[in-house]
Amino acid sequence: MSLLSIPFERHRLDNGLKVVLAPDRTIPVVAANLWYGVGSRNEVAGKTGFAHLFEHMMFQGSAHVPKNRHFELIERVGGTLNATTWFDRTNYFETVPSNELELALWLESDRMGWMLPAMTQEKLDNQRDVVKNEKRQRYDNQPYGDWDERLQKLMYPEDHPYRHTVIGSMDDIDASTLDDVGSFFKTFYVPNNAVLTVAGDVDPAAALEQIKRYFGDIEPGAPIPPLPGNPSLDPLIGSTVREHVVADVPLTRVIMAFRIPPYSSPDFAVAEVAGSLLGMGRASRFYKRLVRERRVAKSVVTYVFPLMTGASMMLVWATGYPGCDPTELEAAMSEEIDALADAQQSELDRAITLTETDLVRGLERVAERADLLSMFDLYFDDPGRLNRELDRLRAVSLEQVRSFVGERLAVDNRAILVYEPEAGR
């Protein structure tokens, strides 16, 4: 029996807005969550970082909501709010006491429909500064802070939409204009390019009426233009590509990435399971062998990114101890990756069981439920996929994992980025 059985219902307004309602009346908390089908992959040359800057502008007010009022109103009721930008999408979310759902719907609908009248050059200048500070603080002033920029250039060809980072370049951020804000809004921030999920303490029928009231008269936009560049990719990189960086970093770090099937592929689940065997938990192969037994790595990290465009990416990294020889660390990682070809069923079972706990614990929060439902509806037209997540992973066989190692994690499909401390440091 599956523990995942989150009830939900699905609707679509006449203007194309998808709506998911997931009631849970146990505690008086409700989450409103919007996913827009736009991210850094939609940015054209010279406009990198704009999707993220635009996300900031969405908090600068709309026709009926002055600057800062959105934050003031939500904080006043004890709510939380934020937004994030990613390669394939941008999401916005509020969690509020359930008697304040209408407030969240009003705020979200006002900026979906009537953002542009509130835009000014002063607000754009201000948020450009904020975003440039964000970039310096989180990337430029950080050891290893340029790793994703370097890795994406290794992994993706010149004309691919994942070639550039979400934060973008300083020059492009500086060059952005109010006209850009206007055309981006009209192109992408349209109801037919969004999913609204409401999860938690809500009466679905009443909520649907409110949603129609607030969002129903927003005009739909034109169909979303095709992605810039060439999103299609060969399944494999074709060789081992690498970059060696000597920089002011504290410890040697070896980052290894592999091209894997996109999130939309049924084979993506195989990559997820393989990634869990390598790096999930303290009984994972990387932790057990590299950190605990051989002590060549101080820490290990594994990510399997759920990317939609052409191909996705699996990434492992290991950070060495002072004096670490990067060649030895890389060889040790390669050994463990190759050895995964003898994966055992007990390891798969462990990974699935651990994933089950993590998933169920995540679903304790209505915000998390809403975010996942929005994602599954935006990406796959199928919010019900949430309740089948474990089945999807359980269906992965030992043989699939073993052949994945040979097919996807071999030397003809690796991007390797090595950071080494400068001599004398």
Next chain:
Amino acid sequence: MSTLDRSKTPKGGPIRNFDFPAVDRRVLKNGLDLRVAHMNRLPVVSLNLFVRSGESALYGKNAGLAVLAADALEGGTARRTGSELAEALERIGARVSATGGWEGTSIGLSCLAERLDEAVGLLAEAVLEPSFPEEEVARARDQQLAGIRQRAKDPASLASDTAPTRYFTEGSPYARPIDGSAESIAEMSRDQLRGYASANFLPAGGGLIVAGDVETREVEQMVADHFTSWSGAPASIPDFSSEAATRERRVYVVHRPGSVQTEIRVGHVGAARSTPDYYALSVANMVLGGMFTSRLNLNLREKNGFTYGVRSRFSFRSEAGPFEVSTSVGNDVTASAVREIMVELKAMAAQGPTADEVAAARDYAAGIFGLQLETAGQVAARVTQLVVYGLPERYFDDYRDNVRDVTTEEVAAAAAIHIRPDEVQVVLVGDADVIGPPVEELGLGPVEVVASPS
């Protein structure tokens, strides 16, 4: 459908009240404070085992010992190697993590309810029979040392580690990073860890806090089964100082050549968890820098664009922890940002907040409290605070009322006492060649520039 007037802010309906989950309490014969909060939204459980004492009782060569002992707890037991222990836990989907803190050590466990008994058995084995094998101790020690090295190269961590050395008098445990120094950690032995565990991982004065889909009698049975012979009391914590290093305002610049951003910390010794004006002071801090619409954030971020974000906080501990404003700003606006921080500190200390600001912060604090009772982990963490700081049993039942009762005058009084702009220590990590001269011109006090660690 009536036409919608979008210019009208919707008025929320009546709030649906929601009580803090009922907590059963038993103090066991061995002195362990058992608390069980029953929640049944999903079949999950979060558990914290808390034992005293912690890093605030450790000095000199022992600095960082509690953190290291907690990290090395996963090293195995008399019956299992570290890998076997990890496999046994993860096979049943249990997540365990141990953390050495100022007041004590917390061992957290989360799992599905149906696996709780098995998981508690493993947790008991790990805490009651740790073997601290030599190679696992060496691994934990090397990791902690490497972590110290990483933090020295990370400007935000470097600023956060440096600032308390300026706030607290030398010799106060709060002056140092919680996980000690390279010197103290490098010398730590297996015997020290074993000695620390046998003297401190004891039930009296500690707590076992369980929240989730489990009955109290089931938890009692698990404790009876798995913690049978556990007894003893840790030594009482010696009094220690959290005195200020100085009452003179000073500027301390850690020169990090080539920085494109300055990490700013402005603070001084704050207040203890037991401070009688805790609620008023918490509200004062929210207005100053504890929420997005705080004075500091609206000024430095939304008005001036100096930063991605700025916050202030009081670290309430058993003794007075730091009060601190923290942010990261561009080189060219570093002096302006420090100036604006001082403007806001002075205004808050001298005039206090307005009645509207206090109302907004009170509503925020009371409202978000209710929103943060969703998960077993959130509830377990709150109940653990009751044990750690010896707060009344009904503390969280009354929390929202107590916050709402705070008056503007009380908030102003708390701000005037606990926020002292004339005594702050300003700590900057950045390129001193660029930021030094304009900061000096602010005339805040003596400016000292030191090299960043290599």
